[in-house]
Amino acid sequence: MLLEVGKISERGFSLDFQMVVNQRYLVEGKADSPFDIHLELERKGERVKSRSRVQGKVKLICSRCADEFSYGIDSEFSVDILPVYYLREEKVSLQDKELDTIFYKDGKIDIEKLIADQINILIPMKPLCKPDCKGICPVCGANRNKVDCGHKIEALNPKLSQLKPIPEVKNGSA
Numbered sequence: 301m302l303l304e305v306g307k308i309s310e311r312g313f314s315l316d317f318q319m320v321v322n323q324r325y326l327v328e329g330k331a332d333s334p335f336d337i338h339l340e341l342e343r344k345g346e347r348v349k350s351r352s353r354v355q356g357k358v359k360l361i362c363s364r365c366a367d368e369f370s371y372g373i374d375s376e377f378s379v380d381i382l383p384v385y386y387l388r389e390e391k392v393s394l395q396d397k398e399l400d401t402i403f404y405k406d407g408k409i410d411i412e413k414l415i416a417d418q419i420n421i422l423i424p425m426k427p428l429c430k431p432d433c434k435g436i437c438p439v440c441g442a443n444r445n446k447v448d449c450g451h452k453i454e455a456l457n458p459k460l461s462q463l464k465p466i467p468e469v470k471n472g473s474a
């Protein structure tokens with residue numbers, strides 16, 4: 301989905317649409333249902349300002365139990381989109397670098413890539429199907445969310461070990 305920069309009105313416009321994100325654009329996860337996109341674009345010469353809201357779901361694999369689960373995404377972004385030759389000609393100011401800036405080439409913005417990049421940012425490094433996912437039993441390999449295999453496991457998770465009762469210390473002075 302390529303948008304010609306020259307066709308973006310200087311007064312700006314907004315667009316609501318659904319988009320199935322091409323799998324090759326996603327670093328992680330599977331997008332199997334379309335995303336709801338609200339996109340606002342505004343142009344000043346070659347510079348484009350984009351504001352967008354992305355809502356949808358990505359299928360991820362839980363980093364603890366390896367089950368597939370649905371991860372909800374609902375986020376807003378603002379980015380500046382500049383022609384890529386600005387980079388070569390060092391027209392990109394320090395201020396531009398501080399803002400979220402992306403680049404377009406051949407006078408066209410790849411909207412699908414723009415949206416996919418925003419989804420990629422939101423996908424956690426170690427996704428969890430639920431915050432208290434019990435993971436896989438290292439003894440028998442059972443998914444401990446589904447099966448209580450009864451194996452005792454030393455807590456590897458610091459949160460779990462914090463829950464262990466603190467050994468009683470005899471207070472000599474009492």
Ligand SMILES: [Zn+2]
Nearest residue numbers: 362365429433
């Ligand atoms: Zn899990």
Ligand SMILES: [Zn+2]
Nearest residue numbers: 437440449451
């Ligand atoms: Zn087990």
